[in-house]
Amino acid sequence: MALKKGTVTELDIESTAFKGKGIAKVDGLAVFVPGTAPGDKIKAMITRKKKSFREAKILEILEPSPLRIDPLCSHANTCGGCTWQHIPYEKQIEFKEQHVRDHITRIAGLDESIVQPIIGCDQPFYYRNKMEYSFGTRRWLTEAEINIDEYVDDSAFAAGMHAPGRYDKILNLNECHLQEKVSFQLLDTVRGFCIENGIEAFNTHKNEGYMRHLVVRTSGHTDDLMVNLVTYRDEPDVVERLADLLLKKFPQITTIVNNVNDQPNPTAVGRFEHVIHGPGYIVDHIGSHSFKIHANAFFQTNTLQAEKLYSVARDYAGLNNGGHLFDLYCGVGTLSLYMADKADKVTGIEIVDVAVENARFNASENGVKNAEFVLGDMKDTFNDDFLEKNGRPDCIITDPPRSGMHPDVVDQLCKLDVDRMVYVSCNPSTMARDLKTMKEYYNVESVQPVDMFPQTYHIEAVTRLTKK
Known part of the structure; x- marks a missing residue:
């Protein structure tokens, strides 16, 4: 055929x-x-x-x-957020573990026996601590609407998620089961307020309109609840009226902020921000450390699973006798601080300047004095001059983006010949690609899959390497 x-x-x-x-x-x-x-x-x-x-x-x-099985959500077959709701969770993690095994054998050329049984998630729904909803002037049509012969008008005030592969069309949500139920209730209230008051959604083609995003943040360990209203224009009277309604209907809200993004870029990060109610941040915990999480700060999306992931990384690092730890791609320093009480010194490297500022702030807030954070691009910063200035590490943790590590960084790590290394990955296929090179210099001893995102195909993995 x-x-x-x-x-x-x-x-x-x-x-x-x-x-x-x-x-x-x-x-x-x-x-x-x-x-x-x-x-x-x-x-x-x-x-x-x-x-x-x-x-x-x-x-x-x-x-x-x-x-x-029948998906819990009516949007599961259309929305790109949950690709596996039609598969029982116990089978989802079985498939994910097998995917990691396949990458380790097929791409890295390693024995699959080093892959440990997957660590599943105790809460396969309502686990996200952050949801970013979008607003738009064109809604995504249903399959039935697409297939009928007559014209169907797709213009509407739509609130929900971007349709898969489309930046200009919004899947108008009637429900969502990834974050606490109050999250969708907040979205529905904001949508209703805008329609009732004639407030326009942002039009991506014309760069006009008002409402762009609603970002809801919750905490895994406190009762904090943040509402972040992202608008195209700075109109305090509109935001304050909406905030009054939200606080009346949802008194559990602890802070409301307004990010104003008056630029054509599609992000939920404003050029400037107003705090409308509360402190402007929420507080959450990873291990014994607390973190003030502002509207645009990065934080692990599944708090409870992040603690399991970090616990594996700490065990694999083997820092019981102290030593100098390098944390590559350290972000806002959550993993650095989680490891700090086991190390004599922690040095984090991160390319995003705001993340470095947050990491330094988080260290100060938690009284961690043995961690320092360096701003720089890994492929340019992590070199012989850096090592001469900051000292050689006894252990390295690397937690790169989905694309994996730059070849220059992989080459530097191979030359460094450090005693122990921990590779934390959100994309086991690119991790396996890097391990294929690194296995010539390091023993790849163990790979631990951890499911951070139930109902999706995404899987994290932690690998322990030791010097040959």
Whole structure:
């Protein structure tokens, strides 16, 4: 079968691939289909043709897999936020663990026996401590609306999530189960206020309108609740009226801020910020340390799972006898501070200047005096001059972005020949790519998958390396 683009065919889904897509095989050729489960028999259309694989979309489920369950959320098949709600959680983590094993063997060329049983999440719904909702003037149509012959108007005040792959269309949410239930209730209230008062959503094509984002932050260990209203214009009277309504309806809100982003960029970070109510931050804890989290500060999205992840990293670092720890890509210093009581000295390196400021502030707030933070791009900063100035480490923790480490950084780590290293990764495939190079210089002893994001294909992993 040629399987050209547009071909309609029947497929049997055999397994899952990274990014959550199901895999079918046709004459040995892999066909990736999102929204499927192993055991599904489907009718599908080929949407993309590549030399070594095809991609397809479901037209009809002919025979559902015994694994398939009804998603909790009505938007699960449309919203890109939850790709695996149709799969039971115990199977989700089984598949994720297998993905890590596949990356370790296929990409890194290591034995899968080093991969430990996955650490699952005790709370597979309502686990996020931050949700960023968007507003727009065009809503994403339902599958039924797309398939009818007559014209369907998509103009509306829409509040929810960006449709997958579209910056200009919003999936108008009726529910969401990733953050505490008050989160969606807040979104629904803001949407209703704007519609009732004729307040326009931001139009990304015309760069006009008012309401851009609603960001809700909760705390895993306190009762703090932040509402961040991101607007295109600075109109205090509108924000204050909306804030009054929110405080009346949701008295548990502890702070409300207004970020004003009057630039064309799509982010929820304002050019400036007003604190409308409360202190302008919430407080949360990781281990014994507390963190003041401002509206635009980075913090691990799943607080309780972050503690499990950090606990593994600390065990793997083996700092019981002190020593000098380097924390590469340290962010706001949460992991640095978590490790500080086990080290004589911690040196964090981070490219984002605001994150470095937050890291220094967090260290001061927690009375941690043996941690210092350096601003710089890892590939330029982490070099021989840096080592001469700051000393050699006894252990390194590296927690790079999804793209993994720059080749120059990998090369420097291989040359450094440090006693112990801990690699924390939010993308095991790029971690495995880096390990393929590093295994020539280090023993890759153990890989621990940790599920931070239930209902999605994302998986974190922590790897322990020792000098050969």
